[in-house]
Amino acid sequence: NITSKSIVTLPTVGKKRASYLHKLGIYTVEDLLYYLPREIQDRRSTNFSATQNINLSSTQKITVIGKVIVADTIVAKNNLGIFKVVIETLTKPSIVLTLVWYKKLNRKYDVFSTLKKQLLKNGQEKYIIAYGKVSEVRTKFPEINVEDYEVIDNLNEDSIHTNRLVPIYSLTENITQQWFRELVYNTLKTYTLEEYVPKKILSKERLLDISSAIRNIHFPDTWQLYLEAKKRIVFDKFLLLQLAVNKVKKNIVSKPKVGKYEIKRTLLTPFKEKLKSLIRDFDFTKSQKKVINELFKDMLSTKPMNRLLIGEVGCGKTIVAVCCALLAVENGYQVAFMAPTEILAEQHYYNILNYVKDLYNPVKNSVVKVAKLVGKMSKKEKESLLHKISSGEIDIIVGTHALIEEKVSFHNLSLVIVDEQHKFGVLQRKKLYEKSVLPDILVMTATPIPRSLAMTLYGELDISIITDLPFGRKTVKTFYYDIDTYDWKLVLERLENKEKVYVVYPIIDETKLEIKTLVGEYEQLSKTVFRNYQCGILHGKMKSQQKEEVMKKFKEGKIQVLFSTTVIEVGIDVPDATVIVINHAERFGLAQLHQLRGRVGRSELQSYCILLGKITTPEAEERIKTILETNNGFEIARKDLLIRGPGHIFGTLQHGKTEFSYDEILNYTDLLIKAKEYAKKIVFEKEYKDEDLSLLFKKVYSKYAKDFSLASVG
Template identity: 40%
Template sequence: ELTFFNNSYIQNLLSSGTCYLFYGKVNRSYGKYQMAAPAFAKDGQHPGLRPIYPQTKGLSSRIIESAVKEALHLLPDTIRDPIPQEIRQQYSLCELRYALENIHQPKDKESMEIARRRLAFEELLVLQLGLLAMKNRIREKSSFPIQQNFLENFWELLPFSPTNAQKRAAEEAVQDMQSGFPMNRLIQGDVGSGKTAVAAACCYTVIRNGMQAAFMAPTDILAHQHYTSLTKLLEAAGIRVGLLTGSMKAKEKAAVKADIANGSISLLVGTHALLTPDVQFQRLGLVITDEQHRFGVNQRAALAEKSKGTHVLVMSATPIPRTLALMIYGDLDISVMNELPPGRQKIQTFCIDTGKRMRALHFLQKHVHEGRQAYIICPAIEGGNDKASVTEYAQHLQEVLPDCRIAALHGRMKAKDKDSIMEQFSAGKIDILVSTTVVEVGVDVPNAVDMLIENAEQYGLSQLHQLRGRVGRGSYQSYCILITNAQNDNARARMKVMCETSNGFTIAEEDLKLRGPGDFFGQRQHGLPELKIADMNSDLAVLKNAQEVAKKLLQQDPPLEEPAHRGLRAEVRQLFAESGSPAGSD
């Protein structure tokens, strides 16, 4: 059944007894398939492939199509192509004019793919040129020299033996710092691989060489936790660690700022508060940022700029497939920690439907009676009212499990209230913590053995893996229970992966396949330009080619000043200026 809203006009276009092709969205209603206001053409006269553009109010896909058609007619016969001819020939890329015409008005699927591949190559080439230029610019600077490697002294301070992966990552970082150029390194490790000890080793080495270090965490809770961990690791060496967060009282902040300026604090741990102009270091040698995808490249650069020649170490517990890591962190050298400390038990993971929820809750209650603790994760309600979602769940849970001490934690709480609840949970004064994903990163409570996740289908694999990593930190057997009624194939595939593997790098690869890079990071927070054409699932070979070309071009012509390269130079500036990244400036 077809419905049109301008009947008399449509009647003049349609002839009885003629065969037409209709195109539009099909809905089923009252047992009938229906289309409202479909596009149509006589059979044999349809125009072939039609573009569909993102629509906004008052600007339909058809209006955009018409405007694009007009713009294409206005193109001059010759367009200056930013990709030099020899590169186009080497990689079988079409000219820019052909690409523009056939991405919008393709003759067939083959010509559309030729155009798309060319534009994807250009997009990835410009991105790689910007990232590599940032890396080269860092290597042009001189750094504070690290004269002595104190790693062996540090490992002797630890109450445990470091893993080979920890030793390797720390050694790579110290070698960078001894090179005479500023370090700019990413350490990627799975949940629980011991990145904090590596960070402490680097801080220790820098401080023993007469400089200060700064460690920036994304939340107050994590800043407090890192402060506690680093103090324990370094106090035996007589190193003073300070804490600076936005929630501290003005008097406390002033005292810390004075001590960091006069050098009596050697390592400052904090949140974004470290970025404020009045935080002045006496001799800052190393900046560490935790959970990199929560900080843009600008913030990373802002902290490093507090002292010229500062070394930068980035820590991420979100494993990222290496190809994607090279694209996103192309300005960084990468160390991978793929080994867990001995003694960590595998977390048993189960997926159940909502009909078995009560059974799961009594399973948690049994562990509480044994002296253990649990997390329950509630998804935020649409519209962002996570407070209502978590509070209502916690109240209902208290009725179901009256003998358990239950508390709620959500994103709308004041920082001091969040810290208070986490401190109580860490101290064992709360049995079950009902929370949104604010506990996703880094929270360390060894006595917590259960992670129950409601509506698990709402999360990506990497986020589920992060949440699961909040348990299994002590000597007790731990469990992750995924509750979902989702029946779609994608959700089922994700739950299957979670139940079958605990390797974060394997999970990251699967997450990228299932969700694509656009959703891989959730809300984009890594501070890099958005890709408009390239697809990191299907364009990995194109990315590899673009990286090869970018390296060669920057070796031949670092400032991209030769006439054949000026078009690319202009595109790099524009792309990175739009994202606010340092490559957008000279």
């Protein structure tokens, strides 16, 4: 059984090499066979003639096969050893070439001992297949700097490292390409894989059987076979994930949810009237109305809501979320509103309080009660609030990760709202959802980060989009300037117009890197460029109370220029702040830049985002170019996915390496759609029940069982 057979049992592995393989996540024979190459190199022999040989470019890599004529070692300067082998190629006409190896000499052993053993046996004709780059050095015979080679006794021997399409792997130190390649090659000759996908599906989609696919993904005989193998492997990835997702969905829809609602309008109608008194010319936008209808439909359903709400920064997501909260509250339930930072939790608390205070709730015969639960509360305050939450006295609880502490017990939590999910770990959100049997879940984000976009692609979260900005809002104008020559002219003009400014830096204080820091620039610029204005500073190392005091002064106009790190990245709402200057913009990710830009443009005033930097990499140039060209969150998310890749769909990692490449998501969309359909038929419609599906589901559980409970978290 290759799924449980330890890698240490394979020839040439042993305990030491097994420990190196473990670093690559390879523990079993199956792990080894599914450790796929990062690329395939075409090392098939180059059949060139003598006339073509003269013009070979120095950048060209070729494969040659020849008979060994002579081999010798030369010692060059700086203790560099050179091993040269003169061969006669098997082409017609034949060509004489020199193969060259360079290695640093070692006093303890002969660095060329393996080559000598292979090539210098007397009386036996030797053939060599070599792959490498043609040297620029012009000698008597053309030289090739060898990257890989094989010595063979006869021309009928199978080739592994040369003269074929050759796999290249991502490996750790202490494991060579040659040894690993031979290990995979010999394992494939010894073991076969058991088929687990129903034969009807394989036949209909014209897919290779799994053994052929794995063999040809590592050692394809042709490019066509490699592409067919890739298609089968990608299809399997999609199918297994879709089966897992559908199992989770089936589990969710089979359980009753907490909330049973009806639209009473005892709170919703007064709330709309309140908004009209708070916001001049207020009315819900067309897409806000559409989204509210979608969310209410979900909440009125007997199945739990699991929805992602995407909307541009400043589009009015919070107002939509409050509508959902009030639907829950007017039916006698509690709502948890979770924010990623204390600053944002405070802001949400005051905004929600401002929206709903004095709204009378007939179900409880009292006004709607909102409370905030944050980490800095005294023990007495916290205990009192926890009692009010568990007794049901509090209707809407706003907080950070403090909401998911074990001590927090809700009375009848029916709705969980999570704002700006990319600042909140998956496991943290999962803990909160577990405090209620099956609450409705609403996740809000201004930029659909890679993990969310991936979840959307795979259909676990339903999606709602707010596409238009509130009436009167203007698109933020974005500019890029060299950080060393910027003159601050536009910024000073806006300050003279009684508007406010953010100045953002990536690092707080001293650094060995040649970049401007928050503290240093605050001290300098507040005394020079901004000497006529009140300046403040804000960063993550400050205590919560200090941060709140600074934000309060900024909102009230006692501070006009706020120097900050990215603590202002998410959700901060100061309508008369119209300029954000982002220093060293090349050091920020796309999602961060988009979020930071969203701190301005929150009123009818024209706003500006000024990016200052020094572009040193193509990736940074691509990020800056994207931010300058578009304000569209979906386009930014697509580029972000391209650059960073989706996080593990079921796992707890938000970004980075994943089993799905952007290439697979983009270029195999048709396979994804088919895999979705097959998974739905297998799980919900019981198709293929005449085939043995036990191996297929065994595969699903072995891959995703640990993560199943995470899949619906968002």
